[in-house]
Amino acid sequence: MIMRITITLLMVALLVLGIVSWADYEFWLMAPSPSHYTWWWPEEMSTLGQRVDNLFWLILVMVTVMFVITMGALILAIWKFSAKREDKAVFIHGSHKLELLWTAIPAAMLLVIAFSQMSTFAAMQFDSSMQDEDGHDLPVLCEIWGSQFDWRFRYPGKDGRFGTNDDFESAYELVMPMRDTEKDQDKKMVVFLLRSRDVLHSFFVPHLRFKRDAVPGMTQRIWMAVDDEQMAEIMGGREDKTFDIICAELCGWGHYKMSGRVRVLPDAEYEAWVEEMTALQFGNS
């Protein structure tokens, strides 16, 4: 009897824990803290972030339903059928109908999830190779280089071409323009080339829900974009408007300190920054 109560309590605790972790978003963990960070994920401000988060919520709802049903059934079964019974258990070997039922329903749920994510994944992965109306590749803002243990960003300079003498490099801080929401969608994408000098790294920007391995020997075209309205809403009142870049793939003993920051500037300020960097490049010019 003690065991029956104990195990039921343990399972109930697990069930409660599961539900609480959903509820915590609404109640206590999302309560604003001085550092703006919670036990939930960081605020999203990319143009795709909302779609990623929505997909997460869709799965969370479905999973919660399945969790409550299965854990509920488990708890109920333990409680109901572990009493001292004199008679034998029910002699049954299975049920074809039930098997069909609990194959078909989860299969349908999984297919819903599978199909509802495809467009987001495609947008994430393929849009960087889109071309403009004239059939040209979208211009590359900068090359992102990972190396043990820092991030470097190589900009083509004012002529927009790599390998010319107005190229300049920014270490630690990735500066990118914020695009106007009013402009059309593909203009909002900022395209980068992701590369590595030595070992695998992974370029992870939690606020933009972006992560991609930098693979030595491979050049990858990637894109990110910041939603200006979202960003204004979140970062508007803050002094420091930058956010973290994190290395997400083991790259050696110093992996833990391979960090960087993203600074997003409105177009005009971005142009001014490029001027400033070019001036630094050429000394007094």
Next chain:
Amino acid sequence: MSDTHASNARPGMGEAGTTRTSHEHHELGFIRKYIFSTDHKVIGIQFMLLGLVFFVLGGLFAMAIRYQLAWPWESMPVIGDLLFPNTGQAITPEFYTMLFTMHGTIMIFFVIIPLLTGAFGNFLIPLMIGAPDMAFPKLNMFGFWAMIPAIFCVLMSFHQPGGGPAAGWTAYPTLSTIESAAPGSVSAQTWWLLALTWVGVSSMMGAVNYVTTIVKMRAPGMTMFRMPLTVWALWIAALLQLFALPVLTAASLMQVSDRVLHSGFFTPTNLVINQLNPEGAGAAAGGQPLLWQHLFWFYSHPAVYIMVVPAMGLASDILSVHARKPIFGYKPMVYSMSSIAGLGFIVWGHHMFASGMNPALGMTFMVATMMIALPSAIKVFNWLGTLWGARIQLTTPMLFILGFIAMFIIGGLSGIWMAATPVDIYIHDTYIIVAHFHYVVFAGSVFAIFAAIYHWFPKMFGRVMNETLGKIHFVGSFIFTNGVFYMMHQLGMAGLMRRTADPYDYETYAHLQPLNVFITISAFCLFVWQIFFVWNFFHSMFWGKRVGRNPWNACSLEWEAPSPPGHGNFDHALRVHRGPYEYASPDVEEDFFAQTREVESK
């Protein structure tokens, strides 16, 4: 405990002839009997002791990792002087890298796989199908002894100048192939790769044996669909090993070649490491780091199922015995395990959604991964169906299996996020992944292993383990396991990356330290709590209560043999008349209907 089977005496079997007995074999000396043994039961127990010893080592590594995450770079009280005399009693970044590399390696290749396929595969397969031994007993002995060079190599890798292997248990190039990229791993990584290869040899010998034994040596009447689900599961796991292991062996030898001969399978040209062009490496070059990831996961994803499918089999058997009810949906269980194994070969790419692999390929892997959630769900529903209307006996093995089911539900459900590619991009390599696979492999497989040890201990040593200590062991383990791994979901949501020695310098992670302290304390408690198990295990081995052949009143064949069975296993001829789960059958008075029992037709 039943009266009829409480003694070890042979049950009345009518006029069935006795052909082999344990006493007909001549007595072997100590060395042949317990050390260089060809007896599957001794080999199984050897694997079990090996696995448990390494479990302690892997656990200690985990504790050190947890210490570092809670209190980074702080000197360790008491043991600091002993462990880290030259580095201020604290863990160094290089040492931390080695810690998580070796924690993963040891837990997977020296604990879970040896315990599931080595220990229970060896011990249970011949007993459950009514065979006197494995098909190839000497090969079986070699399978165990191939673990010794593996252990030698893995221990050597700790001792190399500069430190241990430092590329994670996944050993991704080019960090793993170029010495100057990880200064500590001069020869450690090579030793590590050789260790892996020897573990592969051992598993391969086992797998060949299991497959052959199950196909060729079943007792009369034991059709495939009368086999216990444990045997099915081990058979499927052995097939997975047979097909997947050659790829890992080839890949690790290719990596050895990249390191030692400076070939370029995985090393691209024009690398700059520490401001130098690495000497040697890159000479042949033109290689692809992604190639290793494909080859590695082509083995290591099926390996995940090698680590969980046998646990599912053990769980099904133990559940049915202690629920006193036939397993619900025997054939759907077999089919779902088979489809897990089949689909298991085409989902490896879900480890690589963020790797830069062709995204069109990613889409295919995503759909396959979604589909593999289905058989796992079917298994959970069937376990629940087994419990419904049962007469549940809350014995220690049963408690661990109920814990297994509860936590497998969590581990299974959290996997769905990982299959959803856009979400996976965010949670890839975060603590959500760590939480997920520990729910499956620790809370799942290890709980099933505990259950199996409590359940088959009487068969192994002729004595039962103490029930009270077992229950204390379960309750604490269950609470602390969730304290550790449930909270890791929260860390992962906040974006915390695994393998980060000191995350708190990042603004995003600075506030997570208190949560990590909580997890660390839970983990210490979980580790210390295992004392109840260790004490119970060794004490019961020598002084536990003696029991007869069939202490749990189970139907399957292993309980027909004496406890412990002698060389040759059974002391009477066996004929199987029915499936292994005939509990609560109305045809007999008792609530179990043994597989071999003959009844006159009514």
